[in-house]
Structures are given as C-alpha cells and as structure tokens.
Amino acid sequence: MQKINLDLGENSYNIFIGKNYFNKIAGMIVDEFKYQKIVIVTDDNVEKLYLSDLLQGFNNLNISTFSYTVEAGEKSKSIRVLENLYQYFTECHLTRKDLIIALGGGVIGDLAGFAAATFLRGVDFIQIPTSLLSQVDSSVGGKVAVNLPQGKNLVGNFYQPKAVYIDVHVLSTLDRREFISGMAEVVKYAFIEDKTLFDDLMTYDLTSIEDHIIPIIRRCVEIKAQVVERDEKESGERMLLNFGHTIGHAIEKLTSYSKFNHGEAVGMGMVYFFRAMRARGMMTQETYDLSMALLEKYELDTYESYDIDELVEASKLDKKSDKDKLNIILLESIGKAYIKSVDFDWFREFILEGTC
Ligand SMILES: NC(=O)c1ccc[n+]([C@@H]2O[C@H](COP(=O)([O-])OP(=O)(O)OC[C@H]3O[C@@H](n4cnc5c(N)ncnc54)[C@H](O)[C@@H]3O)[C@@H](O)[C@H]2O)c1
Ligand SMILES: [Zn+2]
Missing domain, CATH: 3.40.50.1970 (Rossmann fold)
Known part of the structure; x- marks a missing residue:
C-alpha cells in the first residue's frame, strides 16, 4: 500500500x-x-x-x-x-x-x-x-x-x-470506453508536467498499461497533490490542469453532454490545441507528431470539426474566463505547460488556424 x-x-x-x-x-x-x-x-x-x-x-x-x-x-x-x-x-x-x-x-x-x-x-x-x-x-x-x-x-x-x-x-470492471476517458487525464499530466511519464506511456499500450497502473496513478496523484498544495483555490498554477479542457468543455456543451464522455472531449480539446500550436509555429512538426502518436496509442486522437463561432461562444462559459479574457494552457515543450491570458478574438484566430 x-x-x-x-x-x-x-x-x-x-x-x-x-x-x-x-x-x-x-x-x-x-x-x-x-x-x-x-x-x-x-x-x-x-x-x-x-x-x-x-x-x-x-x-x-x-x-x-x-x-x-x-x-x-x-x-x-x-x-x-x-x-x-x-x-x-x-x-x-x-x-x-x-x-x-x-x-x-x-x-x-x-x-x-x-x-x-x-x-x-x-x-x-x-x-x-x-x-x-x-x-x-x-x-x-x-x-x-x-x-x-x-x-x-x-x-x-x-x-x-x-x-x-x-x-x-x-x-x-470498468468498461473500455470509461478507461480510455480516464487515460485522457493521465496523458494530460504527462503533457503538462512530466516528460518521463510521457516516455513511459509511449512504451505501453491500452493492454499492457494494466501491469503499470499503480505507479502511473501514483504519479498522477502526486502531480495533482503538488499543484493543489501550491494553489488550492485555482488562482494560478492549478489552471494548468485544464490543458485540453477549454475546447473539451466547449465540445461537451455543444454536443449536450451526450455524444462524448469527459475524457473523449478533453482528448479532442488537446488535438485542437496541438493543431493550433503547430499552425502558429508554437510547436514543431516533430513534437506535434510525437504528441499525436501518444493520443493515438490511447485512442484519444479523434478530431471532429465544429463551427468556430459556436466553439468560441461555448468557451466563454469557461470559469477560467472573465468578460473578455480567457486563460488558456499551452505547452512550451512536452512536460512543460504555461498559462496565457488571451482575448476572444485572439483565441478565435488561434483555433481557426489549426482547423485549416
Ligand atoms: N472534481 C474534480 O476535480 C473533477 C475533475 C475531473 C472530472 N470531474 C467530474 O467527474 C465526472 C466524470 O467522472 P467519471 O468519468 O468517473 O464519470 P462517472 O462517475 O459517470 O463514471 C463513469 C461510468 O463508470 C461507471 N463506473 C465507475 N466505476 C466503475 C467500476 N469500478 N466498474 C464499473 N463501472 C464503473 C459509472 O457507473 C459510470 O457509468 C464529470 O462530472 C466531471 O465534471 C471532476
Ligand atoms: Zn478533466
């Protein structure tokens, strides 16, 4: 124990x-x-x-x-x-x-x-x-x-x-779809905080991961605990845990919380951001390919295109937003994330570029 x-x-x-x-x-x-x-x-x-x-x-x-x-x-x-x-x-x-x-x-x-x-x-x-x-x-x-x-x-x-x-x-006893949903949060921790976890996840797959699940859960819980200790009420660093969630939540809302479960939507939220970061030159093609390979391994690489204005509108309900600004989470590299405060026009352009 x-x-x-x-x-x-x-x-x-x-x-x-x-x-x-x-x-x-x-x-x-x-x-x-x-x-x-x-x-x-x-x-x-x-x-x-x-x-x-x-x-x-x-x-x-x-x-x-x-x-x-x-x-x-x-x-x-x-x-x-x-x-x-x-x-x-x-x-x-x-x-x-x-x-x-x-x-x-x-x-x-x-x-x-x-x-x-x-x-x-x-x-x-x-x-x-x-x-x-x-x-x-x-x-x-x-x-x-x-x-x-x-x-x-x-x-x-x-x-x-x-x-x-x-x-x-x-x-x-958890069904496969729900397991994959949880994996979205696991890969999220790897992307924002832990390159070693990323590398480990790359060596497993949906079948073999079972043998490694205790150290993986432990690592995720440690990361979450450390972030919460430093910022319990989410005034700063805790927002990093929302990587993939801005668009993820918007897609959940646009599909009335019925088409996707939480992890599937967050997976797609990450795909939207990887595409946008690549288009903006904030992520190299190589890092993009590597990031998508991890998502694909855990069947989280789904991409569906939604109306850009509806997506942006739905993102306004995000609790990380105020009247005209939104805090989004971007990656400096795999294993290192940062928070950027942007206005909605910037955000719309950013997401739009990724969809082209
Ligand atoms: N509080 C937070 O920090 C936080 C963070 C992330 C998500 N959430 C919330 O968590 C919710 C999603 O959680 P979830 O994905 O666990 O959903 P859930 O609680 O609906 O569980 C998913 C499904 O799995 C079943 N299930 C659970 N454990 C099982 C088991 N051991 N064997 C068989 N079936 C089992 C449940 O009955 C349910 O049908 C959302 O409401 C989301 O907003 C909260
Ligand atoms: Zn989540």
Missing part, C-alpha cells in the same frame, strides 16, 4: 493507493477516524459491484451505515438529485459528527462532496473513487460541484475530503 499526503495545513489528508484492499477500507476508516454513523453515496452500476462489501465491512464493526444510490451518469449531478440526497441525510438524522462516503466515479465524488460541503454547513467526507478518471483526478484536490441547465459545475465549492482510498482492482 502506498500513501501520499496532501499537505493543506489543517485540511491535509492521505491518499492511499493499492491493489485488492477494498475489503479492508472499512476497517482502515474506523481505525483512523471515530465516526458513529456513515452514509455511503453511490450509483446504480457501482452499487451492484461494490456496495455490499463496503456495507458489510462497516456492519461487522458495528457502525451504523446507510446508503443512497443515484442513477449512473452525469444527469445525477443536478440540484434535483442533490435535494433528494439532503432529504435522505435528514431521514438518517445525519449530524456534523458523521461521515459521508462517495463510492463511485467523478459524478458521485462531485455530487456527494458538494452535498457534504453544504449539508449542515459541512459534514466530513471520504472518497473511494472507482473509475480511472476519478482515481487520477477528481477525487483529489477538493473540487466538488453540481451542474445547472446553463452549464457544468456552476454550483460548487472547494471542500477537501478527509481521506481518499484508491484500489486499482476495481478498474477491472
């Missing part, structure tokens, strides 16, 4: 990474913390696979444990589902001394985390992420949110969990 500490003063916590220790997690939580009552929030896919083991673990230790299951999918990150969750918490007489556990992918982590951040002005919560995307990204760093009809993650908070338990064994 490996342990990474995310140091945020009194909000510090440990992230545990290992394989086949799922049935020990309840015991670890009970040993470390003194909660009397627990509500586990999960979705209907993860419930069938993993909920009973976790419940059993707590029941064996005589901890009063409840569970609430929502429908799997992004639609559950809504105010309506949030309200049902609050209702359930009151029915369980949840108090500020109790614990909420998010058992599932990023949807569950964001939803249960936001519910925990706001119910009774804050109840402790723990993440047990089960998708690759949530293990390498969303469970770490404390961003929690629900969506509004107007856009994604528009109601949220920064609220750190008390601990994160990552068991890579659960990835064995």
